Amino acid sequence: MPLKMVDATVSTFEGVLEKFRSEAPKNKANLILFLADNDPSTSLSWCPDCVRAEPVIYKKLEASSDDIALLRAYVGDRPTWRDRKHPWRADARFKLTGVPTLIYWENNGVKGRLEDHEAHLEHRIEALLTGK
Numbered sequence: 001m002p003l004k005m006v007d008a009t010v011s012t013f014e015g016v017l018e019k020f021r022s023e024a025p026k027n028k029a030n031l032i033l034f035l036a037d038n039d040p041s042t043s044l045s046w047c048p049d050c051v052r053a054e055p056v057i058y059k060k061l062e063a064s065s066d067d068i069a070l071l072r073a074y075v076g077d078r079p080t081w082r083d084r085k086h087p088w089r090a091d092a093r094f095k096l097t098g099v100p101t102l103i104y105w106e107n108n109g110v111k112g113r114l115e116d117h118e119a120h121l122e123h124r125i126e127a128l129l130t131g132k
Contacts (some may be wrong), residue, residue, distance in 0.1 A: 075096075
C-alpha cells in the first residue's frame, strides 16, 4: 500500500503528528498537506486553491510505487483560518501563510514545501518528492 493517509484537525493534530512521526522511518516520503475544511453547504472546500491542488497531489502520490505517508491537516473554516492567531500560522515549525501548503517532512522537520500558488503543479510536486 504505497500511499497511507491520515487526517487531523487543529484539535487532534499533535496526537496524530506524534504517531505520524513514529511511523515516518517506514516510509520513503512523509508529507503534510495543510488544507481547508469542506463547506457543509456545498461539501466542497471553501478554498479554490485547495479544490484545484488536491486532485493533482493525490494523483501524483498515488502513482508512486514508493511508500508515502500523507497527513492531511484541516485548518478549519474560513473565519478560523483567517484569524492571524491561528495555531499553524504562529507555529514556528510550519509558519503557514496560505492553503494548500504541502510539506516534505524529514528528521522531525520541514525539508521542503510548496505554497498555495504552486501546490497544484505536477512538476513542483515531483521536485518536492525527489528533493530536486
